[in-house]
Amino acid sequence: MPASLQIDRAREILKRYFGHDTFRPLQEEIISESLEGRDVFALLPTGGGKSLCYQLPAILEEGLTVVISPLIALMKDQVDGLNANGIPATFLNSSLNKTEARKRYAKLFAGEYTILYVAPERLMLSGFLDDLKQWKVSRFAVDEAHCISEWGHDFRPEYRQLSNLRRLFPDLPFMALTATATDRVRTDILTQLRLKEPRTFVASFNRPNLNYQIETKQAVFQQILKFVSSKPYESGIIYCYSRKATESLADRLRQNGIEALPYHAGMTPLKRAENQEAFIRDEIKVICATIAFGMGIDKPNARYVIHQDLPKNIEGYYQETGRAGRDGLPSDCILYFSPGDVAKQLQFIADKNNHKERDVATQQLRQMVHYSESSECRRKVLLGYFSEEWTEGNCGNCDNCRNPKQTFDGTLPAQKFMSCIFRVNQASGFSVGINHIVDVLLGSKNEKVLKWRHDRLSTYDIGQDYRRMEWQAFGRELIRNGYIEQNAENHSVLELTRKGKAALRDRTPIQLTQPSVAKAASQRHQPSSTGGIECNEELFAILRTLRKELAAEQGVPPYIVFSDVTLREMARDFPIDEGQLSDISGVGIAKLEKYGDTFIEAIKEYLDTHPEAGIDELEPSFR
Numbered sequence: 325m326p327a328s329l330q331i332d333r334a335r336e337i338l339k340r341y342f343g344h345d346t347f348r349p350l351q352e353e354i355i356s357e358s359l360e361g362r363d364v365f366a367l368l369p370t371g372g373g374k375s376l377c378y379q380l381p382a383i384l385e386e387g388l389t390v391v392i393s394p395l396i397a398l399m400k401d402q403v404d405g406l407n408a409n410g411i412p413a414t415f416l417n418s419s420l421n422k423t424e425a426r427k428r429y430a431k432l433f434a435g436e437y438t439i440l441y442v443a444p445e446r447l448m449l450s451g452f453l454d455d456l457k458q459w460k461v462s463r464f465a466v467d468e469a470h471c472i473s474e475w476g477h478d479f480r481p482e483y484r485q486l487s488n489l490r491r492l493f494p495d496l497p498f499m500a501l502t503a504t505a506t507d508r509v510r511t512d513i514l515t516q517l518r519l520k521e522p523r524t525f526v527a528s529f530n531r532p533n534l535n536y537q538i539e540t541k542q543a544v545f546q547q548i549l550k551f552v553s554s555k556p557y558e559s560g561i562i563y564c565y566s567r568k569a570t571e572s573l574a575d576r577l578r579q580n581g582i583e584a585l586p587y588h589a590g591m592t593p594l595k596r597a598e599n600q601e602a603f604i605r606d607e608i609k610v611i612c613a614t615i616a617f618g619m620g621i622d623k624p625n626a627r628y629v630i631h632q633d634l635p636k637n638i639e640g641y642y643q644e645t646g647r648a649g650r651d652g653l654p655s656d657c658i659l660y661f662s663p664g665d666v667a668k669q670l671q672f673i674a675d676k677n678n679h680k681e682r683d684v685a686t687q688q689l690r691q692m693v694h695y696s697e698s699s700e701c702r703r704k705v706l707l708g709y710f711s712e713e714w715t716e717g718n719c720g721n722c723d724n725c726r727n728p729k730q731t732f733d734g735t736l737p738a739q740k741f742m743s744c745i746f747r748v749n750q751a752s753g754f755s756v757g758i759n760h761i762v763d764v765l766l767g768s769k770n771e772k773v774l775k776w777r778h779d780r781l782s783t784y785d786i787g788q789d790y791r792r793m794e795w796q797a798f799g800r801e802l803i804r805n806g807y808i809e810q811n812a813e814n815h816s817v818l819e820l821t822r823k824g825k826a827a828l829r830d831r832t833p834i835q836l837t838q839p840s841v842a843k844a845a846s847q848r849h850q851p852s853s854t855g856g857i858e859c860n861e862e863l864f865a866i867l868r869t870l871r872k873e874l875a876a877e878q879g880v881p882p883y884i885v886f887s888d889v890t891l892r893e894m895a896r897d898f899p900i901d902e903g904q905l906s907d908i909s910g911v912g913i914a915k916l917e918k919y920g921d922t923f924i925e926a927i928k929e930y931l932d933t934h935p936e937a938g939i940d941e942l943e944p945s946f947r
């Protein structure tokens with residue numbers, strides 16, 4: 325079939341089975357290359373729509389598409405989702421009993437499935453590869469392909485078996501998909517899977533619907549409570565540093581009437597699975613978790629990810645925040661930052677025995693602190709970390725772009741700060757930490773200052789024009805900008821760098837961020853505004869309840885029934901017949917048949933009791 329016809333059919337299937345009108349970036353290209361029989365390597369961020377890249381060709385072409393996935397827990401949900409869209413799919417893994425497995429094998433031999441999910445272990449079972457040969461496989465898709473690399477963060481030895489697969493099926497198209505791959509992992513994937521002249525697609529890692537925000541951490545529980553309470557209908561993830569913190573935060577939230585549960589690696593697997601399940605099924609609002617939570621969580625409508633404590637590195641922060649808004653709707657990522665957290669983590673790092681580990685951890689923490697304290701666009705810094713350039717200027721969806729921080733000519737305070745470091749060292753022959761420098765600048769009479777006679781320095785008590793928090797912020801900014809070095813090996817004492825000494829000597833002009841300490845307390849959260857779907861919130865709430873009931877009846881997570889996007893569009897457009905309903909994104913033929921009447925009924929009932937709803941929502945300008 326000519327390529328153009330193929331892609332026309334692909335679009336038709338997109339609408340008919342998945343209910344979507346347009347492809348996400350690169351999906352069309354990836355699908356079309358694979359349909360031409362070429363190997364494809366696709367690097368798409370979380371929420372980029374990787375599954376569709378192999379699911380759609382599977383429907384379009386004869387034969388069976390075999391998907392290798394490491395996440396057994398996810399297979400069932402994926403298959404439920406496909407079945408709900410009328411696509412014959414199944415999975416094989418160790419969770420099935422003998423009878424069930426036998427039934428599925430029989431259907432596989434009879435060619436009744438379009439898609440089969442398997443765990444990589446399965447490929448090692450004797451006889452499985454021979455069976456595969458008889459199932460008219462048309463394509464292999466390797467999901468989470470980074471698991472094949474020892475250089476990745478999630479190496480699975482079983483993935484190494486996949487090179488055999490290529491040997492046995494030299495002519496079938498392979499797809500490798502992942503959301504995380506450094507250059508090294510990328511090369512590994514290509515060679516280990518023996519991909520043949522693969523077409524490589526790398527999507528931007530920008531997540532336009534995510535609003536990044538850093539707030540000063542003060543009375544953090546109140547800050548979190550206020551935010552969570554402001555989103556009564558939404559759910560989200562709160563990451564905490566320790567297991568204990570997840571438990572106590574969940575407890576306190578519950579005491580304040582918010583359904584929350586903890587999740588961490590110290591809980592029994594059963595309890596963990598239960599809490600995760602409750603979150604995915606919208607039975608609770610908030611999950612308070614350590615970083616153990618997330619891999620393989622496929623909840624598309626987490627509306628916010630909060631970091632109560634400072635993450636250890638940017639990569640982790642990006643992955644964790646990435647779990648918000650997979651469905652593309654506006655979602656918030658809030659990090660509560662405090663210099664105290666930095667000091668705490670530096671202390672942990674200093675306790676590590678291994679030199680190399682210590683260096684890496686310090687370096688990573690420094691990047692994280694830089695990100696948090698920077699006055700640049702958050703998006704720009706994040707993408708820069710992944711070697712992607714952000715050229716669009718103001719992103720409009722991070723705190724720094726919405727409220728640019730003011731800078732001022734900070735040459736004088738910078739000079740005072742740096743010369744204080746210099747004087748202390750000159751007089752005492754040792755270096756001190758940031759707090760001591762600030763003590764000297766503010767003319768403190770504390771024990772150390774007096775004992776070391778730092779009250780006699782020329783820089784003693786010359787800092788009355790700023791407050792303690794402000795001096796500390798200046799100090800950290802000078803560190804960030806390379807004028808001062810903080811020695812992690814030696815109690816975080818401050819030393820002037822070569823750049824700092826030169827600036828001190830030459831009186832180089834230095835810009836500093838205008839102190840915003842006073843403002844921080846009253847800083848209000850700003851709702852995100854990018855790409856949202858404004859709708860009748862009351863009807864949306866009704867439809868959500870309906871969705872939850874249907875999902876519970878069928879024993880599937882609510883998002884398998886309909887996504888938030890779909891429900892919001894319904895509550896915006898008020899579809900009251902099948903034609904109108906099928907125009908809604910996410911409503912394919914199968915779901916139209918299965919749920920159409922129920923939802924149309926609910927919308928009609930709402931319109932009957934609220935006759936004004938359909939009109940004034942849509943045409944406010946006529947009133």
Ligand code: ADP
Pocket residue numbers: 344345346347348351368369370371372373374375376624650651887
């Ligand atoms: P990934 O695996 O890359 O994180 P998924 O395959 O889980 O992403 O897709 C994320 C979400 O995007 C899902 O809710 C899916 O239904 C939706 N999606 C995928 N492709 C499209 C599309 N072309 N149009 C609208 N929504 C889409």
Ligand code: ZN
Pocket residue numbers: 700701702703704718719720721722723724725726
């Ligand atoms: Zn920005």
